[in-house]
Amino acid sequence: MSLVRIHNFSVSLDGFATGEGQTLEAPFGHAQERLLDWFAGTRTFHGMQGEPGGSTGVHDAFANNWGAGIGVEIMGRNKFGPQRGPWTDDGWRGWWGDEPPFHTPVIVLTHYPREPLEMEGGTTFYFLDAGANEALAAAREAAPGLDVRIGGGVATVREFLEADLVDRMHLAVIPIVLGRGERLWDGLENVEQRFDIEAVSGPGGVTHLSFTRRAG
Amino acid sequence: MSLVRIHNFSVSLDGFATGEGQTLEAPFGHAQERLLDWFAGTRTFHGMQGEPGGSTGVHDAFANNWGAGIGVEIMGRNKFGPQRGPWTDDGWRGWWGDEPPFHTPVIVLTHYPREPLEMEGGTTFYFLDAGANEALAAAREAAPGLDVRIGGGVATVREFLEADLVDRMHLAVIPIVLGRGERLWDGLENVEQRFDIEAVSGPGGVTHLSFTRRAG
Numbered sequence: 337m338s339l340v341r342i343h344n345f346s347v348s349l350d351g352f353a354t355g356e357g358q359t360l361e362a363p364f365g366h367a368q369e370r371l372l373d374w375f376a377g378t379r380t381f382h383g384m385q386g387e388p389g390g391s392t393g394v395h396d397a398f399a400n401n402w403g404a405g406i407g408v409e410i411m412g413r414n415k416f417g418p419q420r421g422p423w424t425d426d427g428w429r430g431w432w433g434d435e436p437p438f439h440t441p442v443i444v445l446t447h448y449p450r451e452p453l454e455m456e457g458g459t460t461f462y463f464l465d466a467g468a469n470e471a472l473a474a475a476r477e478a479a480p481g482l483d484v485r486i487g488g489g490v491a492t493v494r495e496f497l498e499a500d501l502v503d504r505m506h507l508a509v510i511p512i513v514l515g516r517g518e519r520l521w522d523g524l525e526n527v528e529q530r531f532d533i534e535a536v537s538g539p540g541g542v543t544h545l546s547f548t549r550r551a552g
Numbered sequence: 553m554s555l556v557r558i559h560n561f562s563v564s565l566d567g568f569a570t571g572e573g574q575t576l577e578a579p580f581g582h583a584q585e586r587l588l589d590w591f592a593g594t595r596t597f598h599g600m601q602g603e604p605g606g607s608t609g610v611h612d613a614f615a616n617n618w619g620a621g622i623g624v625e626i627m628g629r630n631k632f633g634p635q636r637g638p639w640t641d642d643g644w645r646g647w648w649g650d651e652p653p654f655h656t657p658v659i660v661l662t663h664y665p666r667e668p669l670e671m672e673g674g675t676t677f678y679f680l681d682a683g684a685n686e687a688l689a690a691a692r693e694a695a696p697g698l699d700v701r702i703g704g705g706v707a708t709v710r711e712f713l714e715a716d717l718v719d720r721m722h723l724a725v726i727p728i729v730l731g732r733g734e735r736l737w738d739g740l741e742n743v744e745q746r747f748d749i750e751a752v753s754g755p756g757g758v759t760h761l762s763f764t765r766r767a768g
Binding site for chain 2: 347349350351509511512513514515516519520521522523524525526527528533534535536537538541542543545
């Protein structure tokens with residue numbers, strides 16, 4: 337059974353999953369790297385960068401779950417890049433470098449479809465104008481039998497939660513008060529009732545929440 | 553040195569510390585008891601009710617810290633009762649019963665001062681129309697050398713945080729999405745930078761956050 341999974345998604349104490357003012361240089365706006373510090377220190381992240389070292393405790397245990405069994409990712413356009421509106425022919429190929437860390441097909445949700453971008457290392461970006469259900473069907477067709485990762489950003493995660501399509505979700509609650517940005521939980525009152533939830537804290541006051549869809 | 557402390561203050565994943573629609577029967581509005589389930593199960597809470605039993609794990613370890621060294625509590629009017637505006641002479645003496653669990657002076661912040669209410673067991677409610685700094689001075693005068701607990705509700709906690717008067721704060725983060733109510737963190741961007749923060753999770757997906765004012 338192919339599952340829909342979310343991994344390594346950070347949220348502040350006040351419920352923001354990204355800051356205000358996304359730009360090319362600041363993918364998380366004024367939140368900067370504060371939402372991802374816990375992740376950047378892990379052996380998993382170091383490995384994704386081709387670097388040695390990194391922590392191997394609870395943060396890494398969660399970080400490292402992101403890839404196994406995943407056959408395809410769905411992401412919002414804002415996780416691909418900060419552009420809005422029609423694409424310009426500027427040759428830019430996204431935030432993820434020549435060899436993105438996904439190594440699978442990646443479906444980018446956008447109201448402006450364009451030709452697929454085949455990158456090194458097995459990642460191909462497909463650009464699709466679709467809602468959650470249609471995107472999920474396309475993802476499962478692209479990777480039959482494998483799990484689908486919802487990669488973010490905030491609006492995309494919220495859309496899949498609203499549509500009740502998420503089977504597993506790992507959140508990292510970061511002890512910061514962002515004050516502004518994009519709220520994860522808006523419109524999701526009582527969403528926790530669809531899940532069993534486990535919490536475990538780690539260094540830096542960061543807490544991992546595991547949401548597992550309730551049987552039946 | 554007398555400290556200002558907050559204990560056993562619960563907040564949802566989306567940052568609400570109480571629900572919508574407070575009434576006499578529902579002090580937390582639509583949140584009902586969901587914010588306090590972790591506390592209600594502890595030996596500390598059972599003891600406050602004069603009942604035996606209760607858990608003695610991490611939830612109780614935190615719950616039980618609320619009283620030692622405290623000489624006085626400051627609470628907002630909404631923690632005393634759901635009434636708004638001028639007091640009516642209805643004989644009602646608050647949510648806390650004939651023998652409230654505080655056993656100290658309690659300063660109730662209200663724009664409508666009234667005569668003190670002396671209850672059984674050492675609790676006396678004083679009604680004061682004052683801001684945070686003035687209330688704190690009155691509290692320290694009422695209990696020289698002892699710590700001051702800020703008991704809530706949400707607006708009162710926020711006011712003391714905004715005024716940078718809080719030395720220690722224990723929050724319990726509850727894995728629920730309330731959707732509506734009163735937000736704890738509004739206006740408090742970056743407040744975490746004034747504190748060292750430690751997190752530890754317990755049963756039910758509840759996480760305790762300990763904020764300790766940074767030296768210097």
